[in-house]
Amino acid sequence: KQVKAVADKGTEQIAAVNETGAIQTANAQAEADRAQQEAERLTIRNLDKVTKKSEAYIDSMVKRVGAEISRDYADKNLLLVSVLKGSVVFMADLMRAITIPARIDFMCVSSYGSGTKTSGVVKIIKDLDINLKGYDIVIVEDILDSGKTLHYLVNLLKSREPNSIEICTLFDKPERREVEVYAKYKGCDIPDAFIVGYGLDFDEKYRNLPFVGVLKPEVYGEV
Ligand code: IMP
Ligand code: MG
Secondary structure: OOOHHHHHHHHHHHHHHHEEEEEEEOOOOOHHHHHHHHHHHHHHEEEEEEEEHHHHHHHHHHHHHHHHHHHHOOOEEEEEEEEEEOOOOHHHHHHHHHHOOOEEEEEEEEEOOOOOOOOOEEEEEEOOOOOOOOOEEEEEEEEEOOOOHHHHHHHHHHOOOOOOOEEEEEEEEEHHHOOOOOOOEEEEEEEOOEEEEOOOOOEEOOOOOOOOOEEHHHHHHHO
């Protein structure tokens, strides 16, 4: 009875203010915020397989690759070049798994073409700050797919005459390769599926997931 009274009172109050239109606006905003939050929460349901276990697995791969690079570059002049934005999470973890002196730099490229395929035409959005002469470059990539992006990047960076240049990729989809690219350092091979999380995006979303998931094909089919 008491609850009903309070509810009625509340309804009355809301009705009163509604007449002025003030609360209506506030309610619409709150409703929109709630809808936005719900939509964000639901995006995870677009993943076919959310492999929470991948967090621990990725961690072990990153440590292993970090140790390999630390061993191979102990007497060299290591410069890690992260390819934004996808490799930013991998880069952040990898550089801390490297136990020798290292410098870092970032490059932002975008492959023309939307959705889940690269066109092979690479646009440089942000170039490196550091002159590559005298450095032993390791390009840090999130995922190697057709190979077009890295093929282009390796040739571009080679023309700047560093001491040496190698590729480090967290994931590799060898089945999808269209141009030859050799990654000396690699987390693991994965089958031909579109994955998101741990830096990897679909339409700029999902990058912040700490684990990796397989995106449901109907999600990118819609684009
Ligand atoms: P490639 O030029 O075809 O090798 O494409 C490499 C780029 O495509 C990566 O750096 C990613 O940005 C993107 N990419 C390829 N496969 C995936 C995936 O499964 N998930 C998210 N992004 C991907
Ligand atoms: Mg991408």
